[in-house]
Amino acid sequence: MATLEIRDLHVRVETDGEPTEILKGVDLTVESGQTHAIMGPNGSGKSTLAYSIAGHPKYTITGGTVTLDGEDVLAMSVDERARAGLFLAMQYPVEVPGVTVSNFLRTAKTAIDGEAPALRHWVKDVKRAMADLKMDPAFAERNVNEGFSGGEKKRHEILQMELLKPKFAVLDETDSGLDVDALKVVSDGVNRVREGGEVGVLLITHYTRILRYVRPDVVHVFVAGRVAETGGPELADELEENGYDRFVQAVTPA
Numbered sequence: 001m002a003t004l005e006i007r008d009l010h011v012r013v014e015t016d017g018e019p020t021e022i023l024k025g026v027d028l029t030v031e032s033g034q035t036h037a038i039m040g041p042n043g044s045g046k047s048t049l050a051y052s053i054a055g056h057p058k059y060t061i062t063g064g065t066v067t068l069d070g071e072d073v074l075a076m077s078v079d080e081r082a083r084a085g086l087f088l089a090m091q092y093p094v095e096v097p098g099v100t101v102s103n104f105l106r107t108a109k110t111a112i113d114g115e116a117p118a119l120r121h122w123v124k125d126v127k128r129a130m131a132d133l134k135m136d137p138a139f140a141e142r143n144v145n146e147g148f149s150g151g152e153k154k155r156h157e158i159l160q161m162e163l164l165k166p167k168f169a170v171l172d173e174t175d176s177g178l179d180v181d182a183l184k185v186v187s188d189g190v191n192r193v194r195e196g197g198e199v200g201v202l203l204i205t206h207y208t209r210i211l212r213y214v215r216p217d218v219v220h221v222f223v224a225g226r227v228a229e230t231g232g233p234e235l236a237d238e239l240e241e242n243g244y245d246r247f248v249q250a251v252t253p254a
């Protein structure tokens, strides 16, 4: 079993030349095999949390710790984080010109495992994962993110997660911009990964609708740069009914 632990994390970003504190003491512990939903209004700092775990250079850690089984994640390079078992699907994935999906996946797998996957198994695994995600086999020969539709980007994220088999996957707004059919396909992918019981999933979202298909074990309400409340799946039901008002009011001076 693996543990991802975030303690009192403070993060700043430069906005209009001014350093602004966005994360104000985030505490969060996820065990492998669990799915945690992080839900909060726009601008509350959810993506900042994802980027900070990923090691994006724009985000300056000013306090606190992130550890994976006690190892200091914040001291690791972006590559080292991937090798340690962290998978971070970003909200706005970048284009990788001239690199096909197929090559990208194989290179990532090789980098993470320290050796190239055995070709016969690998080709079969990729085909099966793509079929599960209802992806056209021709997709494997397209360049990464070049002209991908919103739905294709999300499927590509889940494809990576299924094939790279991380210890922890951070999915930021994986559900945004998907129609119901695509949402179902993507949710099925997340649920397949969960079934193995070995991956910890951090599902970051503004919307409650993906939680109809992916039932989280733990729900965190994220407001104004920190976790305001933690509960079970019933907390997501409350959010679906009443929105974030009660939580936002609690942190807004009258």
Ligand code: ADP
Pocket: 013, 014, 015, 016, 022, 040, 041, 042, 043, 044, 045, 046, 047, 048, 049, 058
């Ligand atoms: P969420 O994902 O919850 O919508 P974000 O983390 O994207 O929230 O944003 C939180 C706050 O931090 C916002 O006020 C946003 O403008 C600011 N912010 C986040 N990333 C950057 C950045 N790279 N540069 C400038 N401001 C940023």
Ligand code: MG
Pocket: 042, 043, 047
């Ligand atoms: Mg946002």
Ligand code: MG
Pocket: 046, 047, 048, 091, 172, 173
């Ligand atoms: Mg965001």
